[in-house]
Amino acid sequence: MNKNKNTLIYLVSHNHxxxxxSSLESILTQIDEQTDLIIIDSGSSDGSYEYLKAxxxxxxxxxxxxxxxxxxxxDWVYENFAEKYKYIMRxxxxxxxxxxxxxxxxxxxxxxxxxxxxxxxxxxIDQQSNTLNKMILDNGYATSAFHGACTLFRSxxxxxxxxxxxxxxxQDGLYTWLKIKxxxxxxxxxxxxxxxxxxxxxxxxxxxxLFSGRCSAYQAICxxxxxxxxxxxxxxxNDDEIINSNEDAKKNIIRQIEYIQNCNSIENIYISSDxxxxxxLDLENYTKVSLLRRAKTADSLVKSLQSCLNLQKxxxxxxxVLLLNPLKNIWNSNFIDIGVYSKFVHSYKTVIACNLIKGTxxxxxxxxxxxxxxxxxxTVFTSNFLFIKLPGFLLVGADDFxxxxxxxxxxxxxxxxxxxxxxxNSF
Numbered sequence: 301m302n303k304n305k306n307t308l309i310y311l312v313s314h315n316h317x318x319x320x321x322s323s324l325e326s327i328l329t330q331i332d333e334q335t336d337l338i339i340i341d342s343g344s345s346d347g348s349y350e351y352l353k354a355x356x357x358x359x360x361x362x363x364x365x366x367x368x369x370x371x372x373x374x375d376w377v378y379e380n381f382a383e384k385y386k387y388i389m390r391x392x393x394x395x396x397x398x399x400x401x402x403x404x405x406x407x408x409x410x411x412x413x414x415x416x417x418x419x420x421x422x423x424x425i426d427q428q429s430n431t432l433n434k435m436i437l438d439n440g441y442a443t444s445a446f447h448g449a450c451t452l453f454r455s456x457x458x459x460x461x462x463x464x465x466x467x468x469x470x471q472d473g474l475y476t477w478l479k480i481k482x483x484x485x486x487x488x489x490x491x492x493x494x495x496x497x498x499x500x501x502x503x504x505x506x507x508x509x510l511f512s513g514r515c516s517a518y519q520a521i522c523x524x525x526x527x528x529x530x531x532x533x534x535x536x537x538n539d540d541e542i543i544n545s546n547e548d549a550k551k552n553i554i555r556q557i558e559y560i561q562n563c564n565s566i567e568n569i570y571i572s573s574d575x576x577x578x579x580x581l582d583l584e585n586y587t588k589v590s591l592l593r594r595a596k597t598a599d600s601l602v603k604s605l606q607s608c609l610n611l612q613k614x615x616x617x618x619x620x621v622l623l624l625n626p627l628k629n630i631w632n633s634n635f636i637d638i639g640v641y642s643k644f645v646h647s648y649k650t651v652i653a654c655n656l657i658k659g660t661x662x663x664x665x666x667x668x669x670x671x672x673x674x675x676x677x678x679t680v681f682t683s684n685f686l687f688i689k690l691p692g693f694l695l696v697g698a699d700d701f702x703x704x705x706x707x708x709x710x711x712x713x714x715x716x717x718x719x720x721x722x723x724x725n726s727f
Contacts, residue, residue: 304333305333305335305336305385306334306385306387307334307385308335308336308337308338308381308385308388309327309331309335309336309337309389309391309402310337310338310340310381310388310389310390310391311323311327311337311339311390311392311393312340312373312390312392312393313339313342313352313392314342314344314348314393315344315345316344316348316392316393316394317344317347317348317351318394318427320348320351320393322396322429323391323395324355324393326396326398329399330397330400330401330402332402335402338361338363338381339352339361339363340366340377341353341366342368342373343365349365369470370470371464371468371470372464374448374463375464375465377390378455378459378461381455382455382458382459383455383459386454386456387406387453387454389402389452389453390448390450391449391450391494392449392450394497394499395449395450395496395497396425396497397450397493398493398494398495401493404420404491405418405452405493406452409452409454412485412487414484414485415485415487416457416458416484416486417442417446417454417457417477417480417484417486417487418451418452418488418489419437419442419451419487420488420489420491420492420494421435421436421437421489421492422492422493422495423435423492423496424495424497425496426497427498429497434492436492437489438488438490439488439490441486441488442481442486445473445474446476447473447494448471448472448473448476450493453476457484458476461476461479463475466524467516467519468513468520469513470509470513470516471513474514478645508634511634511635511638512634514634515633515634518637518641518642518645519564519637521641521645522641522644525645527645529620529641529644530618530620531566531621531622531695532566532570532617532620532621532622533563533568533569533570533621533623533624533636534615534623534701535569535570535571535572535625536571536573536594536604536605536625537572537573537625537627538573538575538601538604550581552626553626553627555626556624556630557583557586559632559633559636561587561588561589563633563637564637565636565637566588567588567618568588568589568614569588571589571591571592572605572608572611573591573592573593574595574597592608592611592614594611595608602705605623606701606702615698616698619697619698620643620695620696621697621698622636622695623693623694623695623701636693639651639693639695640695649696649697649700650695652693652694652695
């Protein structure tokens with residue numbers, strides 16, 4: 301490394317033969333006297349390994365073959381290069397960086413020695429590089445997770461981050477933000493810095509894997525901070541609700557119980573009901589489950605749960621209560637764990653998790669819904685918009701459980717686990 305060079309760009313490729321040439325072109329035009337580039341192939345089998353190796357040799361660029369997953373590669377880069385460069389940025393070989401992007405990011409991060417990262421806005425493109433939509437960030441600071449790729453990091457901020465040893469095998473952007481946001485400023489800018497390519501092999505297409513990675517990132521932070529989580533789940537029914545439900549009611553209840561049983565963040569499951577339907581369910585194998593009888597009452601479900609003495613005694617042993625209804629929504633273990641972990645990590649008073657209504661955004665200023673055509677080239681998402689979701693579960697402090705009414709509180713904030721939950725600080 302030349303001592304005058306303070307920035308390392310590392311290109312990571314895995315079976316990106318269709319896109320790697322254009323990605324390299326977008327980077328090479330910006331390599332200057334301050335910037336170094338290295339190329340890393342992660343076990344490609346589509347010919348991109350051979351292409352990149354030959355390209356690196358002919359252009360005097362250091363080439364590395366690392367048959368590892370992405371977070372292992374990032375660990376290796378930080379271990380070997382964080383002490384040599386002041387700034388580090390990853391570019392994935394299926395993405396493109398915009399003209400002068402490196403200088404824009406570097407100039408922004410150098411304005412403040414306490415700035416640990418700068419991420420810019422981006423446009424989404426298809427396999428043919430046609431624009432699908434844009435995400436325009438505020439000129440401010442990240443209140444949610446940024447992309448791991450195409451974000452410029454101050455090496456001092458990330459050099460001690462270890463992904464694999466903390467069981468973080470994906471979602472490097474989320475984990476990095478969670479790790480550094482309390483000590484370093486994480487800046488956002490409105491300039492479009494890169495083009496994120498949508499194609500069949502995007503991780504974002506694999507929802508189960510995506511949320512598993514988010515769950516691991518949040519759990520790692522909870523473990524590192526030694527946060528004490530003592531949450532319970534409450535499933536409550538009135539007899540009429542069970543009788544009027546469809547034939548799959550019992551299956552849905554058991555399925556939801558199985559998910560919660562596998563949650564690391566939930567210690568006990570309390571089923572509170574005035575229905576005899578649970579007499580027919582085999583619950584002995586679910587070690588977290590306790591069935592609490594509740595007297596029939598004319599009160600609403602929420603009010604009857606709050607007045608149930610059996611339930612009050614149980615809730616008193618817990619810090620937080622997860623309230624959900626499997627007849628309306630089924631939530632898997634990762635969804636629930638992320639909701640609980642995010643409440644503790646972000647110090648939210650309450651978390652409400654919902655199902656995404658795709659194609660709809662919510663304007664916080666005038667509380668209006670707006671349908672969005674995702675294929676419209678002029679579509680722009682800004683941080684003033686939140687995705688609206690169907691109500692799912694509510695996570696509240698044990699004391700707050702007795703202050704909620706029959707309606708869910710209105711969400712007013714944005715939690716970082718994208719498209720999953722909204723944090724609220726009051727009722």
